[in-house]
Amino acid sequence: MAEADLLQRVIGAIELIGDASVGLDALEAHYLGMGDDFAALFPRTELSPFDGLLDLFPDGHYPVLDFDVDIGAPDEAGQVVVFFSGEQFGVEVAASLIQRCAQSVLPFGFEFACDADKLRAGELGGGYVAITATAIEYGHTTLLLDRAVARALDEGADGFILAARDPEHGLGFWNKDHGFGRLMNATVFSEAEAAKFDMPIAADQPEWLAMPAPLRF
Template sequence: MANNYLQAAFAVTVTAAEARLIAAVENAVEALDQGLEGEDRQAAFDALGPAFAEAFPPGEDDPFAAVLAIFPDANFPYLDATISFDEEDDDRKTVSFTGDQFGIEQIANLLFACAKSALPLGFEYAYTCDRLRHDEFGGGAVVITETGIRYRSTSDIVREALAARSDEGANGYVLATRDAEHGLSFWNTEEGFGRLATATVFSEREAAEYDKPIADDEPEWLACPADNL
């Protein structure tokens, strides 16, 4: 028997109005948990105030339609995080998010909708287990910008790194020549041979069609290394 966790703990500084909006979403979750219908459901929505209605406009069939959209499963509208607010500043508030079974997607959607002043922002999370079992550990990160949300897991990083290492030239090629005194120099199409940092990177097709420059040592194509983890 083993227990698995999806853990995260981070804080975001937002405006006082944004902090109130996040708190209103928590209140909306409580209202949804009561299973209210009809006029009672509408009254619960109206009680959350105009700022909430602006951020999460009511739908034709359900006033809570927009807020339900932040959850991976609208039938289970739970944030799956403990949210706490500091009281140190009237204008800015630090909001903390923690949890052992953390709601990654819904918290990311919540921040995208409610914490515009804090963007861009990101947070990390970890998959852990209380037993040292193979393949039970990992994690990832979420990056939230004005244009949307990007998710990146450690398994993605490992898979892509292994694929790149098994595919020579996946990151392109550089043209190099060797000098007896200075070592390798790398070709830049505008400046000639120089440092690797300024080298022109060619695709496999471009390298095959490119006319090599004349040099004392015959230039050779070198595959660019895979990105480091």
């Protein structure tokens, strides 16, 4: 419920700063009622109290939500259902809002669809957004399709990892920050990156292994 309230305040602030008729004095007065939780997530600057909020937008000169946000009433457990909807949907802004204002639901994700008035190659499809506390990952059907087709032509379509066998610890996989270790932490290289990589010194000669295709459900 607290996060829904924060989201509502954030949306109100976005509407306010998007109004060109609102001056700095009015913005300062509104900021005083935003609360400490808002100030912690969207730090102000000396120039304007809402400069931190502009980081949500690809263009800080155009801070407008191009989607609707419907916030429901809290249930008995204090949980609130929130819907994001719209035709010209700002995927990146929506993802950033969720990451900042609804941290209790993370990790979280949503799908989106792309269409066009006329049938044009490459303009139809969709994708997904996977949101964690530290990162936002985007996937698009165009890239996924290209990768699926590439696997039929190139075993390295999903990249390469560097492996070496240690007499004491067994097989290790290279991580660019920590050296050889567990497979789950391995750095994945493109074919071009692997070709230019300066091999580290190891007890066994390191070898490149092609990444397998992801699981199909």
